[in-house]
Amino acid sequence: MADYDVIIIGAGLGGLTSGSILSRQGRRVLVLEQSDRIGGACASYEKDGFTFDIGACIVEVMEPIEMAFRMLGTTLQDEVELVSCDPIYSFVFQDGSRLSVPLSFDGAAEVVERIAPGETANWRRFVEYFGDFYDQVIDSFFVNPANTMTDLLKMFAARPRILKYLPLFGGNYEDVVRKFFSDEKVQQITGYQACYMGLPPERTSGIFAMLVYAEHLGMFYPRGGMMQIPEAFRRLGEKHGMEVRTDTLVKKVLVEDRRARGVVLDDGTEITSDLVVSNVNARQLYLDMIGEEHLPWLARYGIKSYKLSHSDCMLNLGLDYGPPLDAHFSAMAAPMEVMNEKNKETENGILHDDKLGLICWTTLSDPAMAPEGKHTLNIVMEGPYDLRGTDWDKEKEPCKERAIAFFDKVIPGLADHVQVAELLTPYDFERRLLYPGGAIYDLELDLTQSATFRPAARSKSIKGLYLAGNSTHPGGGVPVVIGSGIICADLIDRYE
Template identity: 55%
Template sequence: MPDYDVIVIGAGCGGITAGALLAGQGRKVLVLEQADRVGGCCSTYEREGYRFDVGATILELIAPIETAFQMLGTTFRDEVDLEPCDPVYNVIFEDGSRLTYPSSIEAKAEIISRISPEDGKSWMEYARYFHGFLDTVMSGFYVSPANNMTDMTRMLLKAPRLLAYSPLFVQNFEDVIRKFFKNEKVQQSIYYPGFFCGLPPALAPGMFGFLSYSEHEGVWYPRGGMIKIAEALQRCGERFGLEVRTGQRVEKVMVRGRRAEGVALADGTEVTAPVIISNINAKTLYLEKIGEEHLPWLARVGVKSYRLSATAPMINVGLDYRPPLDAHHTVLTTPMEKLNDYWFGKMEKGLLPESQFGLACFPTFSDPSMAPKGHHVLNIILAGPYHLDQMDWDRDRQAYGERQLEMLSESLIPGLADHVQVMDVATPREYERRLLMPEGAFLGLDMDLTASTVFRPAARSRSIKGLYLAGGSTHPGGGVPTVISSGIIAANLVDRYE
């Protein structure tokens, strides 16, 4: 008799969702997590009284999360205390000028109209267009498997209106922004969520244009930090007998005759189950945990051909002053050409950007409990490659953090460097060590069209029987609600086939 019905490797949001839902189906489920807490990139830790998020800093498009909690017999809002974030974001341009965008679409149009009346009108069109797109994809794309062409056909039959949006699948994000908006500042301020897909404007698929609209359907922060989502999923799963063990690293997936049979842990223990759900990077899973010898040659070639997604260094600081920022999220923006130039000209050569672009997240703006009374927390997410040319992430970690804070203090966030009480720099190497994410790839695999839907590693493995994938490496890709969708898809597939 196997020890469990299902073993889940990794307690990121995708893995813990799949585990909880499968426990809810009455199965005996064990989740094995190598870190000392759940949530993976969507987690929170404490240092000297300050609570820092590990990666993800906000939530939007929460419908799949709501679905997961309903499948567990409860609601998201009953389990997690959600704080709405309005204004949705503040933009700081390179020249130091600022804009603050509220949640209301109409109020944002007025602000844009003050810069460019033509673009103010275009924003309303943009919002209408992507509202329609989102409505269509949320009913099909995000909650259906995309394992093969039959699944794709089913998806289209379920959401035939998707065909009306086919131009988005051949355009890039930059084309979409330039088609709608003419003013350079407006373009920059609306493009920014492209940063979330880890690709430059010229490579990010046009469909990600929805990200610039979806924030206006609501942005939320879970009180107590992003870990509250995974903790709530764990708690709901435990009501059905889910077992979660932290500090347990899976070394190997045991495979016999192309069938998964269990896992071997770092301490040599073996645990058996006929169904394994992997929540770890698909390249690591197939090439290291399973081993090439168990894969058909086509699968070997396929897995090796995937590119890891981009990484992003994150500087977490505890402050003894209130930073002069007007929203939970502040975008440090730059023109789209500069983003493309950096990506194609410098990043691949291992260089850091000369000017700073990225995000300053201000959790204590929404939830003061994230820091001691009167103190604040900022998470600063910047751009930078895993492989550095002249620097070394480990050797230069502290100096990098200090330099970035000084640069931010000079113009964008005055006073910042003088008020730091605690600093923790999560370099790409740190992500790799802390979460075993290869090269700190925060979305698993690249999110371009060649690695989307049916082209992304399948949620039900085509090479190994009894093996399923949940998380950023499989459809629909990285992002908290998206990986929760992948957890729902994996649990539904196990229900159908096992």
């Protein structure tokens, strides 16, 4: 008999979601995490009394998260205290002007009316269109497998109205926004969300414009930091016997006759299991941990052809004053052609002095994230892995100083009030979380690497091997990887 029913490699959200659900089904589950903490990119850490997030800092698109907690016999509200952010954004435009967008659809309509009266009716059309699309996909596409074309056909058969939106899947985000709005400022506040995919609006799939709608259903921050979400899954899993070991690096997946039989740890220890779930980058899984010799030629070729997603930097600041900002989330907005252009330059290893990005003022929602009277900011900004003519070991400190100087113009007084400043670079994500190329979503989220084209949640090459997290359908992002954990647990329930 194997040591465990299921071994999960990686304690990211995808791994912990599937692990906790599988434990509740009565399986003996072991989660192995190489770092000293769980949560992967959805985690928090403390420095000099300030609590910072490592990566993810927004919770939105709640349905998959709520569904996962329901499957664990509880509710999200009972497990994690979420603070609702309203206004949802303060947009900072390139000319320095600002605009707050409230949570409610009607409040947002009033903002649009103020910027461009002719666009209000278009806003209402946009909300209606994406509201219907959201209702069609949120409890189908995001929580059902897309391993095969049959899976996709089943999804469409159950929800034939999705077919009406096929042009969105093939079209790009920029075209969608331009189709609805002609005013440039309205385009900026509805085009901004493309940057979450790490692609320029001209290369981001049109379906992601849905985020603009979804954000008005709620944007949240967990009291205590993003870590509270993985901690809740760990707590619930452990209640049902799930075991979690940190500081435990998995080196290899044991494979016999194309079947996963367990794992080999860094120190050579073998732990056997009937099933293995991988929550790590799929290229790394198949090429380094399994080995090409165990893969059919088509799988070898396929896995090598995947492009990694973009990487980012995270600037974490502990301040001894209240920053003059208008909202929890301040978005550095720009016209879509500027976003396209900057993205191309970033892909060519150029770092800009003026940043696009997202400023998260976490202490606005939870003052306990800093010592009394002090504040924390988490700023997500560009960070290409390969820098032109230099590298991150040389650039980390100078880049941090330049970024503080830039954000000092956006947030007056900032530079004089920084007590703690840390820049997490793509090298840090690679070294701490073993993200190849610092890729924040493992694999790029474009159409050619989505749904059936993304590595399958139930491996087609290795029996008993399942995937959860960024690398598999539906892709990256907090609610999305939780959706992948649900799918993974469902598939195991169905086939094993």
